Structure formats: C-alpha cells, structure tokens
Amino acid sequence: MRLFLLAPICLSAAGIATPALARDHAVNVPAGRGAEAAVVLAQQTGTSIVLADSALAKRQIPAIRGTLSTDQAVKRLAGLLNARAVPAGSSGWRLVALKARRKPLFSRPDRTQAPAPVTKAAPLPPQPEIVVMGSKSDRLLKDYPGQVAIISGEALSFGGVGGTEKIMQRVASVSSTHLGSGRNKLFIRGIADSSFTGPTQATVGQYFGDLRLSYNAPDPDLRLSDIERVEVLEGPQGTLYGAGSLGGIIRIVPNAPQMGEVSGSAMVGGSLTQHGSGSGDASLTANLPLNEDNLALRITADAASSGGYIDKPLLGRKNVNRTDILGGRAALRFDAGDGWTVDWIALGQTTRGRDSQYADRGGPPLSRSSAVKEGFDADYGQGQLVISGQFGEWHVRSSTGITRQKLEERYDATEPGGDPRLFTQQNHTDMIANETRVWKPLGDVFGAVLGVSYTHNVTKLTRVLGTPGDEQATTGVENRINEATLYGEASFRLAPGVVASGGGRITRSSLSGEGEDIDPLLAMALVKAGVTAARHSHAFLPSASLSANVLDQTTLYLRYQEGFRPGGLAVSGAFVSRFKSDHVSTLELGARHGTPGISPVELGMSISYSDWKDIQADYLDSAGLPGTANIGDGTIWSATLDAAFILSSAWRVDAGFSYNDSRVDEPTGQLFEARLSQVPNIANFSGRVGVDYTRRLANGMELAARGWASYIGDSRLGVGPELGAKQGNYLDSGVTVRLSKGAYGLSLSLTNLLDEEGNRFALGTPFAIGREQITPLRPRSIRIGFEAAF
16 A cells, blocks of 8 residues: 555556547546546546656545546646646656745735736636536536525635525525524425424425434524535425425535645634624634544534624513524544545534514514513534445445434413413434435436435424423423335436436335323323324335436426425324325426536526425414414425626626415315415515625735625415414615635625614514514624634
8 A cells, every 4th residue: 555655656548549538538536535536537538647746646636527538637637636747658647746836924026027928828627517416426517407506615604604594695495484593494495384393394304414404303503614515406305315305405515524634714703783782703623634644634613692682671681682602513534545435423503592583563673572581492413424435437325323403492471461471392303314325427328326214213392381480391292203215316318418317215104102291091092092103104206307408508407306294293282183294296397507606697497386285384273382283285386597697707696586376275174274375484586686796906815795685575474373474575685895815814794784674584482462573684783704724
C-alpha cells in the first residue's frame, strides 16, 4: 500500500487506441481520493492515467459525472486535483501537480507595474452535470422526471445560519404551520392534512443523508450549517421513499469530512427586533484529519437565541416568546480505500420556547390575554452508521440509524370566566431504521436501483389538564409500527435523450398500540373489541415515467407515482379508536429548461392531479382536545412555475409560483361536513421573487447582495367546526448585503421590510373559546454578522 502511494501511479486499459479520445463516454466517478478517481476514470474512458506525484493520489475531489470525451474528462480530473494533464502516447496521460504560488502575509500592491496585455480568453471547460442525489441512483438532472429544487449550502448560510425557514424562502411549493421551532408540520405541493402533530405520519419525508429524520413527529428544524446542499423533491415519492412521502421529500446533504485538510469556519451575529428584544446566533465548524490519509473528523456547533416580541399584560410580562436553540453535529469518516468509506454521524438539537408566539386577533398589537405561561421544549438526537462502496459499475450503501425525539407543548386551557388551566401534551418518539441499496447510474443504455429497508417506530402521546401545578392525566395513546420494504426502479435510454423508468415498492407493516392513562375497565373493553390488537397490512406502490430532451437543455416528462401512510390508534375523547391507512395517486406533466446557476435562462414548470383516499387528519373535538380520524376522500390540482434569469455578470433574478386547487369531495361523518371543502393549511396561491447582485471591488474585496419577497395566499386552519378560521394573505421580505475579502466577511440583513403583522397561522391554543388568534410575523429586524474561514 505504501509503495502504491509513493510511486507514480500508472493505470492502463489495453487494446484502446486513439478513437477512444474522440468518443464521448458516460463518465461517473464518485467523490473520493485522486488515486481511486483515476482508476475509475481510466476504466470508463479506456485510457491510461499516470499520477506523477503521490500527493495527487491523496487529494479529495468531488464526483465527476456527465457525457464527456476522454480529453474533457481527464482535464476535469486534473483541474480538481490542481494538476496539469500532459498527453503521453496515443491513449495516455500524465497528471503533474501544479506548484502553488506562495503569497506574502502582507503585501503592498505595485502601482508602477504595467497592465497585463489583453489576450484572447481560453475556452471555458465543460460545465459539470448536476446530479439529483435524492433519486438514489445518481440521476442527472437533465434526465430526472420530476420537479426538484437544489439549494446550495452557500445560499442557505448567506446572511446567517437558519433552519427550515431558509428553505421556504427559496422554494414556493414548501409551506408550514407556525406553532414554533421544533413543533411544526411541513407540506409540499398542496398535500396537507391538518395543523397538529398527532399519531398520523407526516406527509413530507425529511432526510439527513439516506436516513429519515422522523416518522410521525414534527419538523425538528435543524440548523442548516455546514451543509453541501438541500434537495426538495416533489411527491409522491412512494416507490423510493415509502410511507410518509405523499407530498414529497426534503433531503439534507451535509459536508463530509475531508482527509488531510485542517480547515474551519465561524459565523456570529447579533439582531435587534422592532417592538421586541434582541437576538444572537453563532456557528462553528472544524475539519480535523486524525491521521495522514484515511481518517478525518468534522464537527459543527450552533447556538441561537431569538428574542421575543409578544406581550402578556395579564401576567405583566413583555416579549415572552424568546426561543433558545443549541445544536451540533459530529462526523467521523474512515477511508478504507478502493472507493469504500465508513461514516459515523451524531447530531442533536435542543429547542426551548419560553412561551408561545401567537396573539389575539383584534386586540392590542403583538399581545394576548393568556393568564398562564405556555411554551414548549423540543429535543432531538440521531446517530448513524453509513457504509459506502463500489463493485465495478455498481454502488452500494448501507445506512443504520437510531433516533429519539421528544416534544412537550403547553397550551392555555382557561375557560371564559374560569380559573387558569393548563393543558400539556408530550410526544415521545423512538425509531430504529436501516436502508441498504445498490445502484448503477444511468449510462448509455441502463440504470437501476434496488434496496431494502426496515423501520421500527414507537410513539407515545400523553396529556395532562388542570390548574398549573395540579394537572390530571387524560387519555393518551401509544403506537408501534414495524415496517419492512423491498423496492426497485429501472431506467432505460430508449434513444438519445429519451429515458423510460418504472419501479415498485412492496411494504409490509405491523401495527399495534394501546391507550395511555385510561380507565382499566375501558382498556379491557378495547382489548376484547380488538381495537388495540396487532394487525398487519401490505401495500404496493408502483411508479412509471418518461422523459425526453426535446431541445438543447430542455426536458419534457410525464410521471405517475403513488404514496401512502399506515393507520394507527388515536385519542377520541376518553376513548381510543383506530384510523385507517390513506393513499394518494398522482399524475404529473412537466418541463425543465437550463442548468441551475449556469444557463442564462432557467425554467421549470409542472401540472399535477392527485387523488387522495381516506385522508388522515388531526382535528379538534367539541372539548377542544386534538383527535385523529379519516375525514374522507379528496382531489388536488397543483401547478408550479420556477424561473431564473442571469441578466449580466452581476445580476440574477429568480422567481417561483405555486397554485393549488384542493377539495375534500366525500367527507366522512357529520363532524366534517361543515367547513370541509378545502384541504387545510394550503394557500390557493403563493409566490416568491429574489434578486442577487455580486461585484468585485478593489483590493480583492467582493460585494454580494440578495433581496427577496414572498407572498402567501389565503388558507383555512384545519378540519372540523372549530378550525374554520382563515389565515395567510401576507407578504414577507428581506435583504442581505455581504462584504468580503478573502476568508473574512461582514453582512447586514434586514427582514420584514414593511414591518407587516400578517397572520401566518390562525391558532396558538385549541382551547381559546370565544377569542380568535393569529400568529404574526417577526417584526422588522436588523442583523449584523461576521464570518471567517481558515
């Protein structure tokens, strides 16, 4: 092994002559060390590659993918290795390391030096292909049959680290409830069930790498620091992701540890909020090699304190809704050689909401008449073991994870004219999951993915109600599920630019549960009636798609997908009852033009029709307590349009719009017949627009700015007679300016430019009988941030 690293590396493919240099190849080189990358590239292009410096063999490079000639592919590898490609014979290359230019620590520009002569610019190298990692088969964006938004880590951290709200600012089809960080439900493409987090599984699958963040718990709202990218794939995504991906999936891809490189970055910021208190945030990332060439550790730490802006006059308190977040992540990577890696990942976050963020509608601005202290506590932790490798053209990855999530929510349950009462709900979730898959990226003819997965999830929902300090337990529920699946998808290139795909997923679910804190006689009756008995269900989710590159950088596609969520047990007053599985089928037609971030014009559009059977939803009963039931069948028409225009080397404009027309056409039971014609929490129309500006200044400085605005249309709060309130119809906006030089940057951000109150969510407590509620936007805020890298 040592001899291999220290000696020049010669890789040969016998029998390949000059024609191989001119022919295009389907290149698919995974990220890794230069030595392994050169081996794979030599095999795929039928040439020989010599690394003339052992340092090149150890350097880490990103993946190389696309349809390239040998010349283009080898030169791209050389560029990534900071080397020069020198032809050697009729079908060989030598990669020679470029000498780094050392700059003095401090230097004064030589103003007497004559300007350099103007020369003809060298032709630009071929642009790298964009890979949709969420496709699970490294599908190129130009061949992907669906709407996908890819947000870079740089864009997410511009102006300070945030959470899920950073995604919603850039993707019009993603929406959310607004109960508070760590307790919200996310929705994509109009597939929304209700406002509360109960025993039903989420409609959006959230993933960190290959593993699900949660099963039927709220969005943990992880801080998006040190992230390579976030992908949003519109759903359903049942074939590849299974249960709980009816609306789509959000996949967070972290930056991996880098071998042989000591590096780090830090960000710190402070904010002031009009009508509220101050805020602060900090983030730190460090990459530490633990030995010479095959072991590295990457650590990220985050802290944020968001000042409150809601007053509670009855308690004599101001700015009560401060939220504190503390989180972190550690990743250890072992490079076993020959393209194999082992990753250990641990991540966690605690969120403390000192009080809730809603206000009384029609009362004094930014205040409410609650007589008890509310708020929430959210804790999240996950550990992962990921093994990745390659057998020839086939890749393999096995991911195993353990997750624990806890959420405690406190609501004002005071009755009109009565003594103060507090309702506390706790949701505990424990999950063990594994997914193992093999895949071959789509080449000239064929590509496929085949995988198996197993999920064990236990969720316990407990409740207490009464005067503060003297609460009494009320009915709760525990749900257990074991889910085993086998899935696969194959793609065939029928002609140049034409790809057909088909697949399916078989899922077997074992469901069981029991009531919590219920009368023993009632518990026995439930057992005798078979309500809490274990039961099994099977589901088959097929998929089919066809995509065609009809013009240069223009793709049309047609896609059919299905999704489902298993049933379970739910609280119904003092009783426990079952709810059934629900199922959605979607047919989508779409088009895409251009390469994101490169093409002067980018367009993406789609129209889809979804048929949703036995919709699961959480609702409020007549006593104000959340419950769960199947509310009926529904249909959803959705249309999306995204566009971006590079106006010049300095200016770029992007915009996105989403339209949804939803209807519950067969409501179940008299409880839902009133005020149940529209799927809740989804606006008929929403849109966003953003403007980016960059300019290089003197002395190596750079100015970058981004302004954005988003409009959220009207929607209704939920299902049932108690949740018919309107919400939405507001405009949010912001602007960030960043001045940087080298590794240092200074930023200034202003949000909610119009200081609009708005109404993001029409509920703060389900027990507010006789008074309407709103969840206002954070008032106008200004932030100053500093960042550095080494």
